[in-house]
Amino acid sequence: MDETWDINKIQQILPQKYPFLFIDSVIDINKQEKKVACLKNVTINDYFFEGHFPNNPVMPGALIIEAMAQASIILYAVLKPGVAEKHPDYYLGKVEAKFLKPVRVGDQLILEVSGEKILGNAGIVKAQAKVLNEIVAEAEIVFGVKPKE
Amino acid sequence: MPKKNIEELKKEIKKLVSEIAEVSEDELKEDARFTEDLGIDSMMALEIIASLEKKYKLIIPEEKIPTIRSLKNVYDLLEELYLKE
Numbered sequence: 001m002d003e004t005w006d007i008n009k010i011q012q013i014l015p016q017k018y019p020f021l022f023i024d025s026v027i028d029i030n031k032q033e034k035k036v037a038c039l040k041n042v043t044i045n046d047y048f049f050e051g052h053f054p055n056n057p058v059m060p061g062a063l064i065i066e067a068m069a070q071a072s073i074i075l076y077a078v079l080k081p082g083v084a085e086k087h088p089d090y091y092l093g094k095v096e097a098k099f100l101k102p103v104r105v106g107d108q109l110i111l112e113v114s115g116e117k118i119l120g121n122a123g124i125v126k127a128q129a130k131v132l133n134e135i136v137a138e139a140e141i142v143f144g145v146k147p148k149e
Numbered sequence: 150m151p152k153k154n155i156e157e158l159k160k161e162i163k164k165l166v167s168e169i170a171e172v173s174e175d176e177l178k179e180d181a182r183f184t185e186d187l188g189i190d191s192m193m194a195l196e197i198i199a200s201l202e203k204k205y206k207l208i209i210p211e212e213k214i215p216t217i218r219s220l221k222n223v224y225d226l227l228e229e230l231y232l233k234e
Contacts, residue, residue, distance in 0.1 A: 093192035094192055094196070116199050122191065142192045144191065
């Protein structure tokens with residue numbers, strides 16, 4: 001791992017805050033290969049389980065995408081620290097996703113993101129979400145990055 | 150692997166741009182402006198660039214990206230980066 005990220009740094013870089021922060025820790029960073037892996041512990045305390053669904057808690061696919069997008073911001077910040085530290089706005093541009101297995105309470109959701117093309121004002125990444133080393137969802141994400149005016 | 154000639158290259162690039170931009174190959178004239186005439190947004194342009202890089206195993210420098218405003222610009226850039234390397 002090239003650098004360490006504690007929860008304070010995660011919270012400092014990600015514009016999303018509780019209860020919409022879906023990264024608990026950064027478990028691997030490889031700047032050379034443009035890859036990061038992040039972890040989200042899925043617990044019954046997650047607020048969305050109250051409604052999704054009563055007596056059948058399944059993590060919403062849309063939020064798995066959100067977790068992937070947040071991991072993508074971490075990757076972006078690793079590769080473009082100068083841009084990320086000025087807290088730009090991140091825009092989701094396009095997502096192509098597949099969901100393969102449900103994510104349930106107790107799962108450790110690993111979000112692996114690799115950069116296809118990362119620019120000063122945009123990026124394309126490939127993301128995989130895994131539980132116990134099995135792919136539960138995958139996506140290609142295109143996003144824009146814009147400094148605040 | 151022998152390099153492709155320019156006509157082959159142009160044909161492939163046109164197909165690739167047409168697929169990503171969701172513009173028919175007939176509509177995709179060489180001089181049509183990506184944004185104004187074809188409605189290609191910056192995210193699509195980025196996808197086009199990433200696909201070209203992958204397909205032809207090259208790196209398009211970030212400072213060249215703003216110069217890509219039409220299919221002709223893409224042809225010229227690829228000619229420069231791919232055929233002359």
